[in-house]
Amino acid sequence: MQNRRNSPLSIASIIVSMTAVALGNGVMSAYVPFVLTRSGAPSWAAGAAITAVAFGGLIGCVVAGPLIRRVGHARLFAASMALVTLGALLIAIGVNPIFWVLGRGLYGAAGNTNFIIAQSWLNHAASNEWRGKAMSFFYMTYVIGLGAGAWIFGQIPADGNLAPLATIFFTALAILPISLTRLPNPPPPAHVSVDIPMVWRNSPVGLVGVLAAGGLSMVVQGFTPIYAADNAVSQGDVAMLMFVMQLGMLFVQYPLGALSDRIDRRVVLIITCGLITVMAVSAFFVSFNNLLLLMLVFAIWSGAVETIYSVANAHANDRTAPEDFVPLSSTLLVAWSTSATLVPLAVTLATPVFDQQTFIFAAIGVALLYLAFVVWRMQRRKPAEATGRDGFEIRSAQVPNASVITEPDGENVRQPR
Template sequence: MFQFLSGAWALLLGMMLLMLGNGVQSTLLGIRGEIEGFSTFEMSLVMSAYFIGFLGGSRMAPEMIRRVGHVRVFAALASFISAVIILYPTFANPWVWVVGRVVIGFCFSGVYVTAESWLNNAATNENRGQALSLYVIVQMIGVVAAQAILLTADPSGYVLFVIPSVLVSISFAPILLSISPTPAFEATQPMSLRDLVRNSPLGAVGMFLLGGVFSAQFGMSAVFGAEVGLSVKQISLFVAMFYVGATVIQYPLGWLSDRMDRRVLVAMAGLVGGLGAVTGVVFGDNFILLLVAATLIGGFSNPLYSLLIAHTNDFLDHKDMAAASGGLVFINGLGAIAGPVLTGWIMAVTGPSGYFLFLAALMLAIAVYAVYRMTARAAIAVEDTGSYAPVLPTSSMVAVEAAQEFAIEAAQEEEEPGFVQ
């Protein structure tokens, strides 16, 4: 691990700065949209646009890297991110913001693909699982710390847009100056959605529903907070608790997933997360209980991403796991695009509580479908299941493929003669 850190510390530092910038701009737009008088539906389109760009970037970035290389792609896309963030307060119009969010999403996706390919190249078979864990921790620290930055200036001014722009700009330096050599890049051809659904219905359906859950958390939580009249400090804490919960629960849930039927764990996580959302519906006027709701939702929804990947792997041959990663990311992206728009529509019809109604419906749907799948297919013996590797919905398909590589390597080690579990 120390050898990995010595070669990848600059990359991890750069990624943390990127997550700081992304976390600030996403929450800030939710608050600033309320100040500018944008409607809930307009803000839902703004937030959904990010995931349209992100999904497009995940498909196009590999070809861009093959054509011009990692360094040029990273520098160009990060420059666009920095510029667009500055333009938000200059053109306070929802349709301009929609275009900006598409560009931002596309660029962040490409940056993640580039940086994560470096990360995967820096890791070895022996430390890949630890490298993924460290990357998840760095991401979480970046997003949570970003919420504290929102308290440093007035969201109605320019300063809070300048800060993430600067953070993204300086993230180039440690990565571009310290990471060498650049790795060869190969993207796996995604498995067809039909084959993916046939091999793991729960993995495919769960990923689609989880995309809606995650995009509502990442895109609409600040919009909800602004609509119910929370202060900037309260909104920052509310948004942070989604990721604090994920950080705390990610590893215990991962430990359990290697020791029991994963469908049971998916159902349990969906149920607890759904009950957390119901708490937000019923006790939405109590700020402490809003924090509890956010912790439970984030804590049990974010680890579901890794859990559903591991469950899908249980029904795949080793040679198909890498191909499945592209399909899973694509399905999750489709759900993420729809999430903010549906959340905004429900909030417009039912009021701010519609935010938690939407989350409750999706989380409980995941739980119910997991229970149904337990009746439709026999469980795989625990000793025959693959390993759990932590990865977050904010990651690109490269990180998901790295998690697949870790699972394949772990399975192959267990199959070696003389292996004792």
Template sequence: MIQSVRSVASLLLSTFFLLTAMGLSGYLIPVRAVAEGWSTFTISLIATGYAIAFTVSCIITPRLVLRVGHVRVFGALTTIMAMSYLLHSLLVHPAIWVLTRAMAGFSIAGAYMIIESWLNEKVSNENRGALFSVYMVVSMSAVMIGQYIVPFGDPLGAGLFMVCTLICSMAVMPTALSSAQSPAPLTQVKFDVPALYRRSPAAVIGTLLAGLIASAWGGLGPVYATQLGLSTIEGASMLAIAMIGGAIFQYPLGRASDRMDRRRVMIVAGLIGIAACALTIGFGVDNRIIFFASMLFLGTVLFPIYSLNVAHANDHAQPDEFVEVSSGLMITYGVATMVGPVVTGVAMDAFGPHALFAVIAICFAAYSGHAAWRISRREQPTEEMRSDFLPMAAMPDLTPQSAELDPRSDPTWGEQSAEEDAETTVS
């Protein structure tokens, strides 16, 4: 295990720097926008620019890599990302920030895909599961550390943007100086949403709703915290606690879905989300203990529902179709992230900050209700058809290359897991 991690240490280091900068900028930019007095709708457009560019990059970057190679594209994208952070500090205007945030979204998605393709080249079917877990831990830790950098600076100054630029620039060094050969070309995104919907309506609709929820939270959660008077360290804690809740409860949620109809778990997850949002709206932030407990409660389903959707979709697919199905769901998710911030921004401008959780609650209600309706329309798949649930990183940013890293991309993975469980039982 240690030897396996050592072989990809430079790539994990690049990932750490890249996502630390992402976590820092993702929290800093909304906080600064609120301080500038911009409307919530305006801030939502900045988040939407990021989401659109991120999704487009998942389609375009593989073609760029085919033309000029991994190292050159990664260097160019990291440079663009660093430029976007500097431009945020130099040109403080909503319209410009929509464009500069789009620059960051495009570049970080592409850089993310390239690093993941390098990692995928280094792993084997034997250590894929372990390294995938290490990769998730590194990714989540980096994002949270980035968020906690904000309280150490002044959001109204240029200093934090400079720090973000420096961290981003550091991400290019481990890969640029590596002697490792370039990996195989990136996964070309292939998706047929109508066919995917016919195969698994609950997974597609669930993924759309998961994208709406995650993008509303990620784009406007910091705005909610700032508007209600939370300090930057309290706002960072709000985001981190929800992420921790998602990481901790993915496993029990997933194990439950492996033992029953996943749509029943979807119903329960939706109800938990509604309850968490109602608790937050009812008590607000006056009692910090109740508030942060609500955030942990919300986090238990905020991001894990995407993993449920992936597992449910793959229950209705062949083992060798995992990457194609997951890529299609990721693009579907990406389209939803373009809409979530705008809808939520309009609601928050009209009804106040708590509209964030009202919108999220409505999405959870639709998620639960649609899953319940689908149970009445279709039998659950047989035990032989069902895939295994696997936790995924509790973060909103996903690329098709992430599916290549997932152990389930190996068609024999389920068989290997079953054999290991049988051996454990015998012993």
């Protein structure tokens, strides 16, 4: 059985390692689209790099479980950090769209593998009394780390290879706490048991919401620096824009999530879709000469996107019996990864035909379609007593719920939302 004597301080090594990972990812998430947009690379290159991250993440979802069962959590974490380093080296050798897309694909595969390892380890190490708080703290530190990494990019030269070298530095730091932790390895993760019919029966709103959130998150977070660089926004201002977008998650998601504990979560999802639409339309009209207002709009927009993911996850858990938590988490993880790959791919293909604002239209379309779907479902199904409703917990659409694990005796561990 899980060691319940672990204290919250015992998981510090995992939190510190993943924060270092986030810092490196934040640097590269700003550096790659900015340089590809400004370097005269083909118009498809920056969008392809975003799609490659998501596609690599989908591969990571498939291979992480078998690899953990083969070599264990700690060894696979080190191996995945090696993939991050190789990806950064491909980018450090100079601007080459093919190498850079491949490098971001390697990061995507390693990134989702890291999430599965970290979340499984946290679930195993934490007791029931403070597991939810631990997971919320994990999400907050990771997202703040992403923003801090983007800010760091704004402080170093974009020319040359200092940014990928900084990523390699943070990756090396990330290996140390995990390698030296005294926490025992958790049991191997459960087989990824995808059960779309079950999830659809229990919570169509939850399933479609995770699909919507996967596409929305990758589009908004990925194409915003490309859009800003196309409009001659300076490197420092692009970095600050990406930093405040991460802060938007905390200031927008928490109040809306708390509201979803008090009223029908579907009403909150409708409100959030409306907020996404309003902020996206505002993005068309806010001038790049008014950066403070632009940053406010994009911060609220980004925070609303994160809210779709967390509230949809909570709604799906509300409607699902405890014995189905593992296939629910597996199905939502695969749904998120698939949408996060296909929607950016569609935007990448459409952008040369239309213009640089294609991603804004795509976000509006996804939000309105999901809003209409939720309204339709509310007409067909009244609010019901949830099978496992607990309090809302902060989640990030940039860190998909990958914590599908079982106890050694086969008993499912309840997934914190």
